[in-house]
Amino acid sequence: MRRNYAIILQMAKDFEIIGEITNVETVAVGSSIRVIKRLRRFYGDGRWRKLKGVARVKLPDGTICKAEVHWYEMSRVGRKEFKIKRIL
Template sequence: MEFRIVGKIVDVQTIAEGSGIRELALLRQRYGVGHWRKRKGIATVRLFDRTTARAELDWHGAHGIGKVKLKIKEWP
């Protein structure tokens, strides 16, 4: 599902970091070595059909690399 984040991500929480991330080897192979964290937060997103809605997002991120593998987890 394609979407864009509209505004800021709020209520950001770290779910896992370092060796607690299941895909850590894949992240390091694809994007490089970094202090990886799996995080979640709530944001307003605009979907492909131009509708907007609030959604809970999950992503992986590392300092100097940024957010990768962004996905919509659920609709609150």
């Protein structure tokens, strides 16, 4: 089972979110984000937040499943760099 899980996550680099993201929680804000310097360099200064939530996603092979997704967000720039953390 562990092996299949790793393969799904490797495939999930390119995925599509279907519908709304629910159960949204803030994970970190500002200097608490490990990659804050990179975010500011690529997208600009501002109040960056790292968030997580649950969404239905469509993987490149057409599989639709529920997953925990993480992303970064700033009000001026919007949501950036979505990634799947785990399949639920």
